[in-house]
Amino acid sequence: xxxxxxxxxLKGKDEQTVLILHAKVAQKSYGNExxxxxxxxxxxxxxxxxxxxxENMEKEGCTEQEAQPCGFIGIGSSEQEMQQxxxxxxxxxxxxxxYISDSDKRKHFMLSVKMLYGNSASIxxxxxxxxxxxxxxxxxxxxxxxxxxxxxxxxxxxxxxxxRSQTVSTRYLYVEGGNFLASSxxxxxxxxxxxxxxxxxxxxFAVRDGYIHYxxxxxxxxxxxxxxxxxxxxxxxxxQAALLDADDPVxxxxxxxxxxxxxxxxxxxxxxxxxxxxxxxxxxxxxKKEIINDGASWTIISTDKAEYTFYEGMGPVHTPVTPVxxxxxxxxxxxxxxxxxxxxxxxxxxxxxxxxxxxxxxxxYRCGESVLCTVPDISAFREGxxxxxxxxxxxxxxxxxxxxxxxxxxxxxYTPEPGPRPHCSAAGAVLYPTLLSPPGLGGGFNVSYTSCxx
Numbered sequence: 001x002x003x004x005x006x007x008x009x010l011k012g013k014d015e016q017t018v019l020i021l022h023a024k025v026a027q028k029s030y031g032n033e034x035x036x037x038x039x040x041x042x043x044x045x046x047x048x049x050x051x052x053x054x055e056n057m058e059k060e061g062c063t064e065q066e067a068q069p070c071g072f073i074g075i076g077s078s079e080q081e082m083q084q085x086x087x088x089x090x091x092x093x094x095x096x097x098x099y100i101s102d103s104d105k106r107k108h109f110m111l112s113v114k115m116l117y118g119n120s121a122s123i124x125x126x127x128x129x130x131x132x133x134x135x136x137x138x139x140x141x142x143x144x145x146x147x148x149x150x151x152x153x154x155x156x157x158x159x160x161x162x163x164r165s166q167t168v169s170t171r172y173l174y175v176e177g178g179n180f181l182a183s184s185x186x187x188x189x190x191x192x193x194x195x196x197x198x199x200x201x202x203x204x205f206a207v208r209d210g211y212i213h214y215x216x217x218x219x220x221x222x223x224x225x226x227x228x229x230x231x232x233x234x235x236x237x238x239x240q241a242a243l244l245d246a247d248d249p250v251x252x253x254x255x256x257x258x259x260x261x262x263x264x265x266x267x268x269x270x271x272x273x274x275x276x277x278x279x280x281x282x283x284x285x286x287x288k289k290e291i292i293n294d295g296a297s298w299t300i301i302s303t304d305k306a307e308y309t310f311y312e313g314m315g316p317v318h319t320p321v322t323p324v325x326x327x328x329x330x331x332x333x334x335x336x337x338x339x340x341x342x343x344x345x346x347x348x349x350x351x352x353x354x355x356x357x358x359x360x361x362x363x364x365y366r367c368g369e370s371v372l373c374t375v376p377d378i379s380a381f382r383e384g385x386x387x388x389x390x391x392x393x394x395x396x397x398x399x400x401x402x403x404x405x406x407x408x409x410x411x412x413x414y415t416p417e418p419g420p421r422p423h424c425s426a427a428g429a430v431l432y433p434t435l436l437s438p439p440g441l442g443g444g445f446n447v448s449y450t451s452c453x454x
Contacts, residue, residue, distance in 0.1 A: 192212060
């Protein structure tokens with residue numbers, strides 16, 4: 001019976017995803033002040049499964065209000081009550097009034113998002129990634145000794161502008177409808193890539209590793225749409241001036257500006273909701289400074305996301321779908337008659353089984369961070385596999401014993417050889433989500449990741 005449910009899932013994938021976007025650092029509030037997290041944590045409900053779930057609940061007699069998902073968010077502290085998320089039928093909500101006080105002595109924390117339906121049926125408790133608590137942005141010249149506050153090439157950042165330091169005027173760099181804009185409601189996560197200074201403008205570009213320093217050439221690419229701004233030189237801002245000679249590492253919550261490379265003093269700037277180019281006035285007295293306006297000054301901060309995807313394969317369940325297991329890496333071991341795959345990650349439990357496409361694998365629970373399974377023979381997918389010349393790629397999923405299916409960003413690829421051979425062997429390889437899969441390792445298997453830019 002579950003086999004049919006798995007096949008239906010693989011055809012349609014009416015999944016439900018809870019996505020938590022947040023900054024990697026949060027500034028502490030002192031005394032009675034409340035420094036609200038900026039950009040505000042954002043919760044997205046994604047996937048067609050939410051609408052399908054609502055329709056099914058209404059068919060079973062629930063009112064629309066009882067079938068609507070609702071949520072609460074907090075900082076995981078008993079001192080501070082959770083705040084209600086104002087979803088109201090929308091697929092996203094921002095939590096604009098979260099803060100952490102100086103009485104909270106934690107150096108790191110995670111956001112807690114409690115999701116349920118309007119009829120009080122629990123969906124689960126979802127956690128963000130770890131957030132570092134800082135006292136205030138450093139005004140001193142940074143060094144790489146504080147690497148956890150520096151910003152590495154290839155990581156994601158948010159950029160916001162706050163006119164005259166007024167919270168109500170905060171706008172965030174965002175992409176919508178194929179345009180860059182300054183949104184007061186939603187913020188974007190942008191990959192910041194370090195380029196060689198002599199890199200030419202183009203849709204394709206070579207990137208460098210390392211930490212971003214002022215004065216270097218960078219490329220900002222929207223992590224959702226892939227849209228990119230032209231080549232930019234990141235410069236430090238001090239009292240409405242762009243410092244042309246600053247070369248220290250870019251740090252969390254620094255004020256910076258972006259000079260459009262090879263232009264006549266043009267800077268990335270906002271005007272209301274529009275993103276425009278601002279031309280700094282020529283200044284003969286100050287050769288190492290250029291005066292910019294408020295709209296060209298951006299605050300930079302690293303961002304992260306926690307993503308949880310699930311599907312009720314056997315219909316509604318009466319227990320929370322959390323904790324949602326996440327897979328971080330795979331290791332292929334063994335040879336001879338049996339190849340073993342080790343899954344490393346978080347939130348594994350003994351009641352999980354690994355599936356390759358619509359084939360269940362023998363699964364052995366080791367601990368909360370490790371699960372082993374046997375790799376099914378290719379004959380489970382293709383008869384006469386020794387003569388199949390095309391690779392066979394199957395998704396890897398985890399299934400809870402009550403029918404909840406948890407997607408992973410992983411696929412397993414069989415790379416059969418053209419002729420028969422006496423037995424199946426496999427060479428081991430450790431792969432991580434950021435790496436491309438190696439070519440077939442002579443053992444008939446390959447592991448690959450399909451990642452999504454969000």
